[in-house]
């Protein structure tokens with residue numbers, strides 16, 4: 178079709194065409210791609226659990242117990258007691274009354290927001306929220322207001338003049354592309370002042386932040402105020418699946434109204450069984466979390482000293498701004514040629530003119546692996562500075 182062809186040509190011309198890398202090895206700090214071994218610095222597998230031997234054993238046990246597929250939606254014939262046990266465990270871990278599982282974190286955001294916010298609601302959404310939050314807002318019947326990234330004054334000004342009876346304020350806890358944190362305490366204060374329902378998406382914080390890996394509330398010492406707390410099993414937990422925790426009433430409502438929950442097959446029960454154990458593993462790995470934070474700080478500092486524009490943050494997400502998509506691809510390709518995989522992030526994942534390389538560390542990366550990364554990054558920078566023809 179002519180229109181599609183044109184659009185594809187435009188993507189290619191603007192350095193925005195996406196590419197899938199098929200690995201032929203498990204998700205780990207090194208991966209095999211097209212027969213070659215690469216260091217991977219782009220994974221969400223923050224604690225190395227995706228290829229953990231204990232959890233692999235659990236998955237096998239789960240398959241023996243339950244088979245491979247769930248066979249239906251939770252509300253028809255696809256439920257198993259392991260799902261409810263996992264929901265109870267998630268709620269307890271996150272310090273809330275109840276929880277609900279979704280097939281993915283994406284579906285949790287879309288399913289929760291669209292079920293809750295109808296025409297009587299206004300949604301207030303941070304400008305840098307994850308795409309799944311944006312899609313949830315689009316699917317809801319509510320009016321959506323975008324406030325400037327982490328700008329509480331802007332948020333308050335919008336809340337002040339809101340005339341709908343109900344308000345929902347939604348934010349990433351850790352922003353997935355910038356790696357910075359929601360100022361949770363002050364944000365909650367503003368939201369509560371205007372009696373808004375609050376929703377925090379801790380996809381990247383779950384397992385990574387706080388003593389027990391609970392996420393941003395634990396990190397900031399906040400024990401109440403988040404009405405809907407989203408998480409994913411696909412990042413630090415090393416598995417897959419999404420969830421929301423909240424009050425019993427809220428979860429009961431979602432079971433009845435959330436279409437992404439109702440009209441989709443339940444996750445594999447073997448996966449739920451594995452997530453159940455992954456939570457215990459995550460809670461135990463306090464040292465890994467500390468190590469990850471320390472390493473992230475060291476890498477940020479080293480890259481800044483080399484002259485890179487690194488965004489500030491306290492998470493293992495380390496964005497290196499290149500501004501143009503072309504420069505991001507150039508750096509990515511150079512790293513790849515040196516045996517390192519890092520993602521080039523371009524619009525629409527980030528705003529126009531803010532393309533970047535997005536490095537992520539995991540607690541399993543060794544000192545030698547990090548030294549290799551830094552050596553290649555340094556050589557690139559020296560090359561760039563000494564070359565007039567660069568780009």
Ligand SMILES: *Cc1c(COP(=O)(O)O)cnc(C)c1O
Nearest residue numbers: 281282283307349353380409411
């Ligand atoms: C990854 C991510 C999601 C989606 O979770 P999946 O389980 O991968 O579908 C949602 N929100 C944020 C902030 C994320 O980073």
